[in-house]
Amino acid sequence: MRPEILFPLFAPIASLKGVGPRVAPLLERLAGPIVRDVAFLIPHSLVRRTPALLSSAMDGQVMTFEVVIDSHQPARSKAQPLRMRVSDPTGFMTLVFFGRFGDQIEQRHPVGAKRIISGKVEDDKYGRQMVHPDYMVAAEKRDEIPELEAIYPATEGLPPRRVRTFALEALERAPELPEWQDAAWLRQERFPGWREALARLHNPESEADLSPTSGHYRRLAYDELLAQQLAMAQRKAERRKEPAAKIAPSETAAKIRADLPFAFTGAQERALAEIRADLAAGERMSRLIQGDVGSGKTVVAMCAMADVAAGGAQSALMAPTEILARQHYETLSGPLTDHGVGVILLTGRDKGAGRAEKLRALASGAAKVAVGTHALFQADVAFDRLQLAVVDEQHRFGVSERQRLQTKGQAVHLLAMSATPIPRTLELTMYGDLDVSRIDEKPPGRTPVATRAAPMTRITEVESRLREAVAGGAQAFWICPLVSESELIDLKAAETRAAELKQTIGPSVGLIHGKLPAAAKDAVMAEFADGKLSVLVATTVVEVGVNVPNATIMVIEQAERFGLAQLHQLRGRVGRGRQESSCVLLYDPPLSETAQKRLDILRRTDDGFLIAETDLELRGGGDALGLKQSGFPDYVFADVLGPHRDLIAVAGDDARLIVGRDPDLKSERGKALRVLQELFDWKAGLGLRDAG
Numbered sequence: 001m002r003p004e005i006l007f008p009l010f011a012p013i014a015s016l017k018g019v020g021p022r023v024a025p026l027l028e029r030l031a032g033p034i035v036r037d038v039a040f041l042i043p044h045s046l047v048r049r050t051p052a053l054l055s056s057a058m059d060g061q062v063m064t065f066e067v068v069i070d071s072h073q074p075a076r077s078k079a080q081p082l083r084m085r086v087s088d089p090t091g092f093m094t095l096v097f098f099g100r101f102g103d104q105i106e107q108r109h110p111v112g113a114k115r116i117i118s119g120k121v122e123d124d125k126y127g128r129q130m131v132h133p134d135y136m137v138a139a140e141k142r143d144e145i146p147e148l149e150a151i152y153p154a155t156e157g158l159p160p161r162r163v164r165t166f167a168l169e170a171l172e173r174a175p176e177l178p179e180w181q182d183a184a185w186l187r188q189e190r191f192p193g194w195r196e197a198l199a200r201l202h203n204p205e206s207e208a209d210l211s212p213t214s215g216h217y218r219r220l221a222y223d224e225l226l227a228q229q230l231a232m233a234q235r236k237a238e239r240r241k242e243p244a245a246k247i248a249p250s251e252t253a254a255k256i257r258a259d260l261p262f263a264f265t266g267a268q269e270r271a272l273a274e275i276r277a278d279l280a281a282g283e284r285m286s287r288l289i290q291g292d293v294g295s296g297k298t299v300v301a302m303c304a305m306a307d308v309a310a311g312g313a314q315s316a317l318m319a320p321t322e323i324l325a326r327q328h329y330e331t332l333s334g335p336l337t338d339h340g341v342g343v344i345l346l347t348g349r350d351k352g353a354g355r356a357e358k359l360r361a362l363a364s365g366a367a368k369v370a371v372g373t374h375a376l377f378q379a380d381v382a383f384d385r386l387q388l389a390v391v392d393e394q395h396r397f398g399v400s401e402r403q404r405l406q407t408k409g410q411a412v413h414l415l416a417m418s419a420t421p422i423p424r425t426l427e428l429t430m431y432g433d434l435d436v437s438r439i440d441e442k443p444p445g446r447t448p449v450a451t452r453a454a455p456m457t458r459i460t461e462v463e464s465r466l467r468e469a470v471a472g473g474a475q476a477f478w479i480c481p482l483v484s485e486s487e488l489i490d491l492k493a494a495e496t497r498a499a500e501l502k503q504t505i506g507p508s509v510g511l512i513h514g515k516l517p518a519a520a521k522d523a524v525m526a527e528f529a530d531g532k533l534s535v536l537v538a539t540t541v542v543e544v545g546v547n548v549p550n551a552t553i554m555v556i557e558q559a560e561r562f563g564l565a566q567l568h569q570l571r572g573r574v575g576r577g578r579q580e581s582s583c584v585l586l587y588d589p590p591l592s593e594t595a596q597k598r599l600d601i602l603r604r605t606d607d608g609f610l611i612a613e614t615d616l617e618l619r620g621g622g623d624a625l626g627l628k629q630s631g632f633p634d635y636v637f638a639d640v641l642g643p644h645r646d647l648i649a650v651a652g653d654d655a656r657l658i659v660g661r662d663p664d665l666k667s668e669r670g671k672a673l674r675v676l677q678e679l680f681d682w683k684a685g686l687g688l689r690d691a692g
């Protein structure tokens with residue numbers, strides 16, 4: 001239940017003065033539905049309203065002047081504005097007023113009156129002017145003009161100054177709240193109390209106060225991170241409390257491994273050992289395996305599934321697309337069925353009698369492993385005894401989808417897999433409620449993909465080399481970027497490229513893109529996998545896990561537009577077989593120094609973790625890694641890719657300590673922390689919290 005002390009902040013925005021039926025939807029779009037959201041708006045700049053001389057007026061600047069009104073020039077028609085000439089000893093300008101209040105304005109500001117005006121100076125063909133000054137007051141009322149004014153984000157119909165008024169009023173509604181931070185930490189960081197920090201945010205005294213590195217800003221960011229980390233730590237602790245089936249390492253898994261034509265890497269051994277420790281503990285597992293495409297995640301998961309099957313129970317492996325599900329099935333079904341573990345593949349394509357038979361096998365327990373897509377958690381799918389859910393590319397599923405799969409059994413263990421390498425520093429923000437195993441070692445015998453960058457001007461050379469390679473039996477991906485706002489324009493570009501390559505290379509050039517229906521995509525992909533197509537032109541739909549071992553060439557156009565992680569994953573499509581592979585990064589010159597460095601990293605290494613880490617360093621902010629699509633949390637204050645990165649680990653440790661000592665948040669600080677959690681709403685917020 002929400003503590004009463006927060007009621008004013010959780011009141012609807014319509015309760016703010018001046019927020020009526022017209023303004024409310026605008027403000028809601030900008031901030032959110034409740035007063036708290038308005039109090040959490042962040043000013044981005046500062047205007048100084050210190051009077052200057054008209055001779056120093058500059059086009060485009062917000063400036064303040066002390067002037068005398070020289071003359072009025074009333075509007076000649078309704079469409080015309082009222083103009084007013086004003087001057088000081090150094091110059092003059094025109095004030096412009098649109099609307100029907102001309103008479104009142106003339107009366108309020110008669111000729112000869114002294115006024116302080118403040119607003120944006122504009123030079124246009126009529127000369128120097130100011131349209132609707134932000135302020136226009138008599139000299140003795142100069143106090144009404146704030147010397148310093150924070151500028152807020154605005155939206156059509158809601159100018160920054162109105163937003164500021166609402167933000168300040170929302171701040172007024174914010175009560176003093178009990179301190180939830182550790183006193184020693186506050187002193188050490190010289191953080192102000194929460195209310196004071198918020199007040200400072202809305203009443204900056206200098207540009208420095210607007211900086212995310214200022215004390216009060218960091219305090220607010222830390223509050224937010226702690227709220228989130230605490231929610232994750234609690235979630236994890238709760239899951240641990242749930243008793244779940246104990247699963248022991250099996251003979252079946254050992255036999256399967258013995259039959260594999262390779263030995264596990266050290267990293268795979270570690271990951272499997274960690275999973276087995278979880279499964280043997282009698283608590284629900286929630287573990288994520290992070291590792292590059294091809295690092296061997298799936299075979300590790302297969303061993304865990306074999307263990308489950310040996311105990312007479314079932315596993316489900318869910319993939320985001322039909323193609324991926326099919327490939328997983330092809331990898332797993334051989335080794336598993338060879339050792340008596342029944343496997344079925346269930347996707348949206350299964351219909352009628354065939355589907356019914358598969359469902360029977362799951363319900364009876366004849367099938368011990370189900371591989372599939374969303375089809376796995378449909379209402380009529382029932383398992384005999386589901387104990388382990390393996391979710392591939394887990395961020396591509398919604399919370400409820402993962403949950404629906406897990407509700408097909410009792411206290412189902414969760415094993416998630418992700419091929420998006422997350423820098424260590426950011427791991428907690430995304431996976432704070434999961435235990436993470438990293439497979440940071442590639443199976444031996446893989447030749448690194450020879451990577452080079454070339455300007456677009458050399459595209460004909462690249463094309464003719466490609467033609468030779470294809471003549472020799474090679475297969476290639478050619479990636480066209482999504483660059484414009486419009487998918488249609490991007491599609492056009494990809495179509496043009498495909499047509500051009502058909503001219504130079506021949507008819508075996510195919511095209512795949514996001515607008516194709518799923519079945520058509522699968523069909524094109526299948527043709528490429530079967531070698532019927534030699535070149536596959538694609539917008540970025542080339543699915544992360546898709547395996548075409550014979551493909552050895554990857555060409556990426558406008559590589560500078562992609563996130564490094566994405567480039568790395570695309571490159572991971574090749575170099576999967578024994579042959580030498582190559583990757584050409586085509587760019588539009590000139591490259592900025594940073595862009596140059598970014599492409600260089602790819603030439604130097606194929607370690608996804610290192611690449612992600614370096615990219616984070618190089619960009620130092622913004623959505624450097626394309627993380628937003630990977631389910632990265634949307635913070636209000638915390639900029640964890642930038643200046644607040646150092647706070648993540650501290651918040652994580654703090655949260656674990658709190659949950660360890662006071663799991664039900666009953667202590668004095670615990671009660672205050674509950675207020676913090678409510679304030680930030682992390683209970684409803686982060687999807688990953690609900691990973692299982």
Ligand code: ADP
Pocket residue numbers: 262263264265268291292293294295296297298299300331443444545
């Ligand atoms: P991921 O799921 O991480 O993309 P997979 O488990 O699908 O990786 O493995 C990719 C390919 O590498 C598969 O063909 C698999 O059989 C093979 N493989 C996995 N582990 C090893 C290893 N230790 N040594 C050699 N090949 C391996």
Ligand code: MG
Pocket residue numbers: 293294297298545
């Ligand atoms: Mg995979």
